[in-house]
Amino acid sequence: MYRSHSRITASNPSRLIKRLCNHWRHKFAVQLDEQGGDIELPLGRCSLRASEGCLHAQLESPDQAKLPQFQKVVAEHLERMAGDEPLVILWQTEAGAAPAVQNAENRTLDSRSRYGTVSRTFHWLMALLIVWQFLKLGDRIGEGEHWVGQTLVPWHVSLGAVLMVLVLLRIVWSLSQLKQRPLHEPATAWLVKGGHLALYGCMLLMPISGVLYLVGNGYGLRVFGQQLVEKGPEVAWAASLGSVHSPLAWLTVLLVLGHIGAALYHRLVKRDDIMQRML
Template identity: 60%
Template sequence: MLNDSTARYGSVSKFFHWVMATLLAWQFLKFFDRISDGEHWVGENLVPYHVSIGTVLLLLVVLRLVWSIRQSKQRPEPENASRVLVKAGHGLLYLSMLLMPISGIMYLVGKGYGLKVFGMQLIARGEEMQWMADLGHYHSPIAWVMLVLVAGHIVMGLVHHFIKKDNTLKRML
């Protein structure tokens, strides 16, 4: 089933969710780059793809937002008591998934590095633009907020599965 239904998410929504979850987990490995100046396996083998994976995530989140809007009428709805919290939590997750790659690109372009994705120069190197670099400095604080949001998302999925036993997690599995 490609489309979502009121009972569960369809295969397209599940694809977006789990592929993006995997790529975000990879991106969060960048936190290890702060240890020993990246001189370890994670820093040497995974972190070099950080910009490329971030750019892929930006494309995926835009496609996912379009898909979500198209599916909004037939998606599973949270229970009435938590509807506002669920919508706010998901909204903040989507916002952070958009702001992360945008702020990263702003930092790179603002510093004059341009944007190179999987070896292809998408935005040429150029002059520094301080205003853009300044906005790009929010990339790290947004990453920490996003890490907390993702952790909360995981915890709530587990709470619904193991404590409430309401099949919320099964809708996305």
């Protein structure tokens, strides 16, 4: 990450920060509180803090070549927000990028500009396995008498167990990264968070309901060739709870399609960097 900062004399720095944050709020993710403001732009992150008679601005960009442009954009907007008050904005660029070890750490962890290696690995690995699980719906075609039904679908239960472990690990990891992950656009943040919570809920409930269905109907539970639960008598309450497995599967399909549609909308229509954060 490449950084630069500037100490700007201003008569009312808090007011200046508030005006700039409110100006950019309709386009970018903004956090504004008593300490200052943080703005996520396509060029990087802009952090603004106020002290007595001074505004402290710090810029962070993953692209060194774009840092001068980033400085110019922020300076021009600050001058515009200041109105008739002249501002002297001199940027001091920190010496190059961080050492290679620090870069590796930044790539592993989440940041305000993008998701780290761990989060992206969880996302794409689980996406692949969930699509594989959807192949189970193909059993309804020709009663599963085809290559997909005979070769890939038999792994359904075992992969469900893997997904249960992965979603638990992913929830723990997401909570640990919550304060430093990319921000959502304020206007749609509630919709994005609601969709993600619904998707996480389905990913967690799907394997649980699947286990209840198998055990409740006396089929037992066999994972990667190991019989974890023996076949036995039916358990009415477990079978009843497990019956939600199929409706949950269709709900998950709709949520995944909505997730893909939203990503493509940002990429093709809004042309922002939202999708790039997970690539």
